[in-house]
Amino acid sequence: MRGSSQMDITEVSQRSGVPASTLRFYEDKGLIRSIGRQGLKRLFEPAVLERLALIALGRAAGFALDEIALMFAPDGRARIDRRMLAGKADELDRTIRQLSAMRDGLRHAAVCPEPSHLACPKFRRILGLAAAGAIGPPAKQSKKRVPRSAG
Structure with missing residues (x-):
């Protein structure tokens, strides 16, 4: 029982x-x-x-x-590494800056008065940053996917 x-x-x-x-x-x-x-x-x-x-x-x-x-001790209790948290917060800050720059660029491109986006200096600057990898989606980490469905 x-x-x-x-x-x-x-x-x-x-x-x-x-x-x-x-x-x-x-x-x-x-x-x-x-x-x-x-x-x-x-x-x-x-x-x-x-x-x-x-x-x-x-x-x-x-x-x-x-x-x-790694955030759990062998006995199951939480043991959260504060440096790891700070590092993740720094990573999120970088991602937020990149996504904010991308958002601002897209908003500008949507209303830019230039006849072609490629004629717009701001759009070309954003294009160069994207080509250099300075903005864009965060780099993919090697993670195993967690199953989403019950089975």
Whole structure:
């Protein structure tokens, strides 16, 4: 019989909004840990919900799963590296500056009175920056995709 302080994978999925397939993937990666099974279903302690929230926050901030894994001590407690957070904040600042420059360039191009965008000095400057890689989408990191569907 299941203890009141345990949740099966279905309940964790429902309460966290994380598909069961992703929970299994996270467990395989060592990000979460089940405490046993009830039949074929994995069982988890309620603390897994907080851990999943921290994982979601890390993913939203752009951390790779391997980086997020480093944010937990072997006993499961959070041990967040402040330097890593500061580094990610710096990276986000660079991305924001790049995206802001791209947005401003697109807004200018949309209303530029020049007959051709290539005749516009501002557009040509933006074109040069894009060609040099100074603006544009952030560089893709080598990340494994997390399954999105339950399975």
